[in-house]
Amino acid sequence: MEKFLIPLASDLIRMKNTSREAINKSAEYCANWLLKQGLSVKVVENKGLKSVVATAGQPDSGKTLILNGHLDVVPGEESDFIPRVEAGKLFGRGSYDMLGAVAAMMVATAEAAKQNASCQIILQLVPDEETGGAHGTGFLVEEGARGDFVICGEPTNLQIAVQAKGVLQLLLETSGIAAHGSRPWLGKNAITHAFETYKRIEQLEFLQASSTFFPNPSFNLAKVAGGGAINQVPDHCAFYLDIRYLPNQDADRILDQIRQTASDASVTVLQQGAPVQTDENDRFVRLLQQTTSEFTGSSVRLFGQDGSADTRYYARHAIPAIEFGPIGANHHGPDEFVDIDSLYLYQRILNRFITNIDERMILHETEK
Ligand SMILES: [Zn+2]
Structure with missing residues (x-):
């Protein structure tokens, strides 16, 4: 045959x-x-x-x-x-x-x-x-x-x-206050806010873990969208995270940690797949x-x-x-x-x- x-x-x-x-x-x-x-x-x-x-x-x-x-x-x-x-x-x-x-x-x-x-x-x-x-x-x-x-x-x-590995794909959105770009102190910049949130998530403990078959989980900033005009303080920013967690980790616990760390951002689960x-x-x-x-x-x-x-x-x-x-x-x-x-x-x-x-x-x- x-x-x-x-x-x-x-x-x-x-x-x-x-x-x-x-x-x-x-x-x-x-x-x-x-x-x-x-x-x-x-x-x-x-x-x-x-x-x-x-x-x-x-x-x-x-x-x-x-x-x-x-x-x-x-x-x-x-x-x-x-x-x-x-x-x-x-x-x-x-x-x-x-x-x-x-x-x-x-x-x-x-x-x-x-x-x-x-x-x-x-x-x-x-x-x-x-x-x-x-x-x-x-x-x-x-x-x-x-x-x-x-x-x-x-x-x-x-x-x-x-x-x-398990899959956890997230959309995070931050909001700010729009203002004229020449007077940024009158507004609140949603993009820098998103950047700071991203840096905090990157430091979370679950990303330092390892297991028998894997040296680490993975974490990828896949896409960012925000801002309008060059002379404006942006009032909205969205960023997408593609997280691949270890089989012995728990997706709900990871999500809780992210929600706590990004408490002033909205977090939406786009896709979740079991390890x-x-x-x-x-x-x-x-x-x-x-x-x-x-x-x-x-x-x-x-x-x-x-x-x-x-x-x-x-x-x-x-x-x-x-x-x-x-x-x-x-x-x-x-x-x-x-x-x-x-x-x-x-x-x-x-x-x-x-x-x-x-x-x-x-x-x-x-x-x-
Ligand atoms: Zn295939």
Whole structure:
């Protein structure tokens, strides 16, 4: 089946999945391919965006593995959407993040169905990870999607991301009193006020914390808007903070501290996303780590991701979820590529992992 891998990934790159129409067309394309392989396939729509859910294996085995891949990609140059193979690499927008992994997950699920896997495999192909994931993975989880272990095929170079930082994105607004710029003492400057507030927040203790997988949280002043004319004291300033907090920190406590420090500013939460803190000793994590190192011949690192992914929707329900994908580089930038050998390897690892769940978990338990 692995002969399908590069053609599938190349077709998906060519589809230019940066618009709703293209993503939905890709979803239909994947659903048809999976149907042809004899899988049971559903196309689910939420707010006009389509997700594909395909199942293989035994639903009553007591072990459900979810393979989750996103079909959407970030924008690029026209040439990024013409896949090309060069020096063992497949170049193209999404090859690494994460259409290569999507193709591998499709092939792995089809293989598992042909080999009558004992565990259940649910393949989810979703439309909107790059824009928050609410209508894809978020919706599927809301509708009751559950499993014992979730692999999101994000780019990780065959290492395993067990943790991800939480997201807290805020809008802060300060107000002042407008006056003529030649007599600033008659007014109150909202921009300098915002600047002082920002400096105070930057000093807060939560930003000094560290944890096993992360040296620090992150804090980015993303956007500032304020002021009108050059000869005027500004009476309004807005600034935007993008905070990525550690998995062992609490978003509500951080927010309380910020509200206290910025007591004379208004604070609005624009977006909040739960962190991921999958147990490194979870038996599925260990089994995947073992299976991968059996293939690569080297030890597989567990690490924490600074950015967030769809794993967070499962983490919210205490379902162990990790990010695991092939080797490549330059995602979200020019010359994105996936290493072709590593993509084949990735697909074989997924297949062996499924076999190992059958042999080392299910069989082992029934023998007891
Ligand atoms: Zn991604």
